[in-house]
Amino acid sequence: MRCFIGLEPDAKSKMAIDNWRQHALPAIEGKVPAANFHITLAFLGQLNHSQLEQLQTTLEQATALPACSIQLNTLGYFAKPKVLFVGTDEIQPELMQLATSVTSLTQQAGLQLRHQTYVPHVTLYRKCPSNPPAALFSPDIELQFTQFHLYESVSSSGGVRYPIINSWSLY
Structure with a gap:
């Protein structure tokens, strides 16, 4: 099974991100469901x-x-996978510590991860054009997390779903 470890915004935050996307960006193919x-x-x-x-x-x-x-508070683009995302211009130390700890724990479990610079973000569009549009206005959405999750990535004819396999508290 295809898996990842991540953070789940609450429903209100997901709606805020989607609302910003609807008002700040033009319609683009490849929209990721909220x-x-x-x-x-x-x-x-x-x-x-x-x-x-x-x-x-x-x-x-x-x-x-x-x-x-x-x-x-920023809009970004990963050229190779053609992903348009909303991210941050400053990674909080606690988030960086969590990402580093999770990477270390996965290695302790015997898993080898591909080494890359950590860029926390929420994907808005996949297979986005090579020259994505600028936003009409910048995002300003704060997300708080008290849990992290192990997800499965499930592809089907209806699209991709990310069911949570297990969750752990953050303190």
Whole structure:
């Protein structure tokens, strides 16, 4: 199964992001449903049953992972995957600590992650044109997180869904 570890904005925050997108950006193909909004902490890729069990056991033993927040205030674009996203111009230390801890825990569980610079973001559009439009106005949405989640990425003819497999509290 294809998995990742991430943060889930609450319903009110998902609506705020979607509302900003509707008012600040023109209609673009590849719109990500608001129900799928999340912030990835670590992309894990394909896991077998044994790897999934080991990872969950390792995450259960983690203590004192920090609650965190993010101020969504910038629009960004990843050229290679053609992803338009809303992100932040300043990563809070608690969020960076959480992302670093989650990466370390996945490695303790025996998983190898691809090394890349951490860019916390919420994907708004996939397969976006190579020259995405500028926003009419900047986002200004604060998200607070007291839990992190292990998700499965499930593709079907109706699109992608991200059901939560397990959740852990942040303190």
